[in-house]
Amino acid sequence: MLHCNQTCGECPSCNGYDPMGCENQRIWGYETPYGSFAQFTLAQSQQLMPKAPAMTWEESASYALDLCTAYRMLIDRAKLRPGENVLVWGGAGGLGTFACQLARMIGAIPVAVVSSPDKAEMARKFGAVGTINRKDFPNLAYTPNETPERKKARLDAAKAFGKAFMTAAGTSRGPDVVFEHPGQETFPTSVFVANRLGRIVICAATTGFDLNFDVRHLWMRQKTIVGSHFAHAEECWRANELVLNGTIKPCMTAVYPYAEIPRAHDDMMHNRHMGKLSCLVSAARTGQKTLSEIV
Ligand SMILES: NC(=O)c1ccc[n+]([C@@H]2O[C@H](COP(=O)([O-])OP(=O)(O)OC[C@H]3O[C@@H](n4cnc5c(N)ncnc54)[C@H](OP(=O)(O)O)[C@@H]3O)[C@@H](O)[C@H]2O)c1
Structure with missing residues (x-):
């Protein structure tokens, strides 16, 4: 699974104290054109993190953005x-x-x-x-x-x-x-x-x-x-570890098929949702957990 922070990987900030200081820091899918709701996407290898084996793809996809943001905000920034x-x-x-x-x-x-x-x-x-x-x-x-x-x-x-x-x-x-x-x-x-x-x-x-x-x-x-803005790779890994070891629970409350992505946005815009929403892109059904099930 991916976290959504991209940086150049080469500058002093990326190789020193805090990659969020990188002049090329961008949030993937928000500040880059290679975003979500696509069948394929362009990501950096440092964005890859382990997926909890027992968790479905849709639940795994639901938490990184907000968990890692909250982690940096509370633990490292505040x-x-x-x-x-x-x-x-x-x-x-x-x-x-x-x-x-x-x-x-x-x-x-x-x-x-x-x-x-x-x-x-x-x-x-x-x-x-x-x-x-x-x-x-x-x-x-x-x-x-x-x-x-x-x-x-x-x-x-x-x-x-x-x-x-x-x-x-x-x-x-x-x-x-x-x-x-x-x-x-x-x-x-x-x-x-x-x-x-x-x-x-x-x-x-x-x-x-x-x-x-x-x-x-x-x-x-x-x-x-x-x-505070999202989180760097090391914060994301630490936050993800808390999900992998069961300390933090994702809070997914709804999954939308591809054709209903507009409804997901509408529910969000009107504040009708709670927790996190997930949308299926290539997957035909919910509940799948391994690559072999979806390939
Ligand atoms: N900078 C970053 O890296 C970063 C990362 C993640 C998210 N964000 C941004 O952070 C914001 C929240 O994200 P989210 O995922 O938590 O969204 P969310 O799941 O929609 O939650 C936002 C919450 O804000 C509350 N709210 C709505 N209108 C409000 C108002 N007028 N006054 C007070 N509270 C209000 C709602 O709760 P109640 O109606 O129950 O009060 C709602 O549950 C979004 O703008 C998102 O784009 C930024």
Whole structure:
């Protein structure tokens, strides 16, 4: 199976501290034209990783992108430590289910933000110690050009949200690490609720790229914003090892045949999905595990 990071393999970054510093670093299938949903693809040999023999192809294909991203975000970039509290946005989503599992694995305390009781149950199943339903905070989302009244309502909601985090975590402290990816709508709350010296680690901005937040909440309490993008080969191998040895479980919830790939995208766009989705490309049926079955 493949991880999706490509680098030049030749430069000092690739051969030194961190290949993610390579000027030619690209995410395969996202920043390269040789991507997914194709019968054949062009990959680098360093992208190949062992597949769990007992796992189906579709389940094996489902986890690397989000697991390895969450691994780098929490372990190597935010340097999450045992006993720390973590706020995980989208806790029943692809990134979120892995973030909760990784946090639990190292003895941290993940609280998942979700938008329905079903998703709360899913997040708990994958390690969240508590959940917050963001629908209980209708004024929480940031929207551009807000009026002073709207801003005050949002700040009040953020304070209540911070208290809900403590209740869900079972502590009197807020998050030491915030696992960010929704972006514009949630980022001001993430900065606001993080503890003193807290880290907000971010890999995406699904709701909008222009982030607006009160920087006093950052500097006065000495918080850090950390950018993160996928993971390098060694992080991917370490993360994959956790699947191979059964520590981390993939969270695939649906498999779509080739003809229904648009439906998979539609479900994702409308946030009807949970965990990870897989699509069959060349395989005629689900449940196959070896090369001889599909050749
Ligand atoms: N940079 C990288 O290397 C990298 C790698 C992987 C993914 N990503 C990006 O990260 C993002 C998330 O990926 P994913 O695989 O976890 O997606 P996903 O499975 O669709 O999960 C995203 C979650 O975000 C939550 N969400 C949706 N709208 C929200 C809103 N307005 N406010 C707060 N939460 C909201 C949803 O949970 P609830 O509705 O339950 O709250 C959903 O479960 C995507 O933009 C993806 O492209 C980046």
